[in-house]
Amino acid sequence: MAEEKKAKAPKVADPVAASYDVATQEMIKRAQDLGVETCFDRAVTLKPCNIGNQGTCCKNCGMGPCRLPLPKGGVEDGDDRKGICGATANTIAARNFIRMVAAGASAHSDHGRCVAEVFMSAARKETDAYQIKDIQKLLQIAPRLDVAITVERDGEVLDRDIDEIALEVAEVALNEWGKAEGELKYLKRAPAPRYELWKKFGVLPRNIDREVVEIMHRTHIGVDQDYKNLMKQGTRCALADGWGGSMLATDLQDVLFGTPYPLQSEANLGIMKKDHVNIIIHGHEPVLSEMIVAVAQSQEMIDYAKQAGAKGIQMGGICCTANEILQRHGVPLAGTFLQQELAIITGACDAMVVDIQCIFQNLANVAKCFHTKLITTHPIAKMEQDNVLHIEFDEHHAVEDAKRIVKLAIDNFKNRGEDVVIPQHKNPVIAGFGVESIEYHLGGSFRGSYYTLNDNIINGRIRGIGAVVGCNNVRTRHNEAHLTVVKELIKNDVIVLTTGCNAIACGMEGLLTPETAQVFCGPGLAEVCETVGIPPVLHVGSCVDNSRILLAATEVVKAGGLGKDISDVPAAGSAPEWMSEKAISIGQYVVASGVYTVFGTTFPTSGAPVFQKYLFEDFEKMYGGMWDFEPDPIKHAHKMIAHIDKKRKALGIDK
Ligand code: XCC
Ligand code: SF4
Incomplete structure (x- = not known):
């Protein structure tokens, strides 16, 4: 018999090279010791295709793919x-690029639609589970949707009934997805010159759904073959996301669940507790997770957990669901996008509840190796594996659904194995800054005193604003670029607004605390943070909450002293480790709103240099904001700083 070949050990990731974060390194190592494969290992064996990566592979018809x-x-x-049909590299890259915008805008906007539908149920009082919680916010957004908040009776101006306002807001809001005429109502929230610019370029979105459909039409074989014209539609669709679907999602969530105000919590896998029932919620829509949090905090469930032998219930979040329930309830962040498998690998995750977006199908394979109950909850996001439970959430029986899920987790506590390893790493965070609280904490307005944001930008203590957001990408060392960019910015007196997985990464590193000011900040920013008691890195929420950044920038413009349009403000955007199509949609609406935006890791148009130049250079002349790409995080930060300085100079505040 021939000598048996020694089985080759599978190639796996080097944990330290794969992540900057020690908790993550420990869990990657543990997964490998247990023979459980994670995305980090798959990234070693599965290499990306260069042509696809550069945006020049077209598979829009059955004669291709043309590479x-x-x-x-x-x-x-x-x-x-x-290609076979004659499509050039520029056409192909532009078509692929705006299809990414369409997918990203769809994800944010469909999320917004679901919230709007729940909002409608609440307004119609069809459900006890959801109510109008934040009346102030409702009254603030109603006029933006052309809904009156007062009525005239017998020559007297009276406050309109809140229920009536809510119902009309729900109707008008839902209509934004598919109305037959006009344009999105929120576009007028932008500074007037910005709105006029969009009008001039013909990119005012008509309704949210239509802009997505038109992208799919225009990128079908044989339709739009002019990369500039394709980008025009890409811009219109992205604006429908930022100033439409995402902004409506944020606003309606605030009305239903409360506008966030700063609160304290913790971040990283170390928030899980060995002696507690651990429930991890993961995904994006806070509609169900709000209920799960409420139910898990009820005495009934705490008693039930104690009967099951646990000391209590520990909730934790992953991805943007994490940011949502952190900013409104202080539920700790368990980790970023790339830590989802690792939360299960602790052996302490009794249930992982997922809704939509950024959920690895491999979670089911990892859950199989442990006792974890993996529960999908959304009708549009199921998994084929047979160990996954589907408990479909419905606003009409939301509390019952949430109770069922929490009970399942508690009942599963006794099934835990002996082998539980929770990495002992976590950091305190302050989260939950919105436009309202930024204003409140920085002097009560944007301009007019020693404490305000505009005055501090004008006097130079704050050099500018950096919006650093977005995903993790397994093709680059987890969290390293995020943290390097943010630290370099605050070191140079740039205040950072963060959302998404960058916000979680910053939390894990301890950057979301006021104490960070003394350690990492330049002297000007440190002074401001110490005076008003805020962190130099402000957690403003989830990815749909990038709309809060648009509105903050708008308030800065409206307060005066920093130009007439968003493109005049010393500000820059960044997604150092992006990976999702949503990031491309966000980038495009931020650019079209006038902000210079740098992406790291990779850029999906690099195979079409002429088209890329259009995005990176020509866009500046049109929108005052443009794309850039820089994988080196220090250079990345300095490109942002150079742009901020350029804007300061143009404003004459560079001294
Ligand atoms: Fe997903 Fe929003 Fe990206 Fe994180 S940042 S990986 S999209 S969870 Ni939005
Ligand atoms: Fe090839 Fe044109 Fe078909 Fe694309 S649309 S796959 S470039 S033939």
Whole structure:
């Protein structure tokens, strides 16, 4: 018999090279010791396709895929690459790019639609589970949707009935997704010159759904073949996300669940507790997780957990659901996008409840190796694996659904194995800043005193504003670029607004505390933070809450002293470790709103240099904001700072 070949050990990731975070490193190592595969290992064996990565692979029809790699010598002397139909590299890259915008805008906006539907149920009083919680916010947004908040009776102006206002807001809001005429109502919230610019370029979105559909039409074989015209629609669709679907999601969530105000909590896998029932909620829509949090905090469930032998119930969040329930309830952050498998690998996760977006299908395979109950809850996001439970959430029986889920987790506590390892790493965080609380904490307005944001930007204590957001990407060291960019910015007196997985990464590193000011900040920013008692890195929520950043920038403009449009403000955007299509939609609406925006890791148009130049350079002349790409995090931060300085100079406040 031939000598048996020694089985080759599977290639796995080097935990330290894979993540900057020690808790993550420990869990990757543990997964490998237990023979459980994670995304970090798969990234070692599964290499990306270069042509797809560069945006020049077209599979929009059955004659392709047509793959157009960049010629070795570059395209300086002309570019005659074309697909079977004749589509050029620029057309293909532009079509792929705006299809990413369409997918990203759909994700945010469909999330917003679900919230709007629940809002409608609440307004109609069809459900006891949801009520109008934040009347102030309702009264604030109603006029933006052309809903009157007063009535005239017998020559007297009276306050209108709140229920009536809520119902009309629900109707008008839902209509934004599919109305037959007009344009999105929230566009007028932007500074007037910005609105006029959009009008001039013909990119005012008509309704949210239509802009997505039109992208799918225009990118079908044989329709739009002009990359500039394609981008025009990409911009219109992205604006429908930022100033439409996402902004409505944020506002309606605030009305239903309360506008966030700063509160304290903790971040990283170390928030899980060995002697507690651990429930991890993961995904994006806070509609169900709000209920789960409420139910898990009820005495009935706490007693039930104690009967089961646990000391209590520990909730934790992953991805943007985490940011949502953190900013409104102080529920700790268990981790970022890339830590979802690792939460189960602790052996202490009694249930992981997922809704929509950023959920790894591999969670089911990991859960199989442990006792964890994996529960999908959304009709549009199921998993095929047979160990996954589907408990479909419905606003009409939300409390019952939540109770069922929490009970399942508690009942599962006794099934835990002996082998439980929770990494002992976590940091305190202050989260929950919105436009309202930024204003409140910085002097009660945006301008007019020693404490306000505008005055501090004008006097130079704060150099500018950096919006650092977005995902993790397993193709780069987990969290390293996020944290390096943020630290470099605050070191140079740039205040940072953060959302999404960047916010979670900052929390894990301890950057979301006022104490950070003394350790990492330049002297000006440190002084401001110490005076008013805020962290230099402000957690403003989830990815749909990037709309809060748009509105904060608008308030800065409206308060005066920093130009007439968002593009005048010394500010820059960044997604150092982006990966999702949502990030591309966000980037595009931020750019079209006038903000210079740098992405790290990779850029999906690099195979079409002419089209890329359009995004990186020509856009500045049109929108005052443009894209850029820089994978090196220090250079990335300094490109943002250089742009901020350029804006300061233009404003004459560079001294
Ligand atoms: Fe998903 Fe929103 Fe990206 Fe994190 S940041 S990986 S999209 S959870 Ni939005
Ligand atoms: Fe090829 Fe054109 Fe079909 Fe794309 S649309 S796959 S470029 S033939």
